[in-house]
Amino acid sequence: MRDDRHRWPATADFNAPIDLGSATLTPVPLTRQTLVSGPDVRAQINQALIGWPDIVENDSYAIACRRDRIMRINGPDAREGWDAANNQAISDASDAYAVFDLTGTDAMDLLKRGAEISLQSPSKSVARILFGLGVFLYRVGDKVFRLHVARCDADALVGLLKSAGKSGRSD
Secondary structure, eight states: OOOOGGGSOOOOOOOSOEEOSSOEEEEOOOSOEEEEEOTTHHHHOOSOEEOBTOBOOSSSEEEEEETTEEEEESOOOOOSEEETTTTEEEEEOTTTEEEEEEESTTHHHHHHTTSOOOTTSOBSOOEEEETTEEEEEEEEETTEEEEEEEGGGHHHHHHHHHHHHHHTOOO
16 A cells, blocks of 8 residues: 655644734643433533533533533543433543633634634533534633634644634734
């Protein structure tokens, strides 16, 4: 089989903060990300359930992705597969999503360049389209925004945020 690796750049391994001008994008290592899907998943969760623009207050919590899907963050170990007792599907997604914190004086303005969001418009879900990419967006501090993006889209998200940061500068 022919080796064509030299034709494309390697996917970036994000491990250091990325300067976006008046905002900073910092990779976040999480212990575990577990997707849980089922008809009554929100009622059966025993962790704080975060929507938009809720602020995370603990190290272990769950984000509401859809009406029938949540993602447990740093939650308890769970066996993957079908949980017949709770009528839920459980999937370890720890390697599926890259996670970043966006901070800085213009963090919210930067996000607004790529999505229709407002702190005054609550939603039970954290799922958003940001610069055309599907992300989970929520807050972990008053001015700290956490983004989960499919690992295969992380390079694109970083590039789009860098471009948006440059286009918003007046220098």
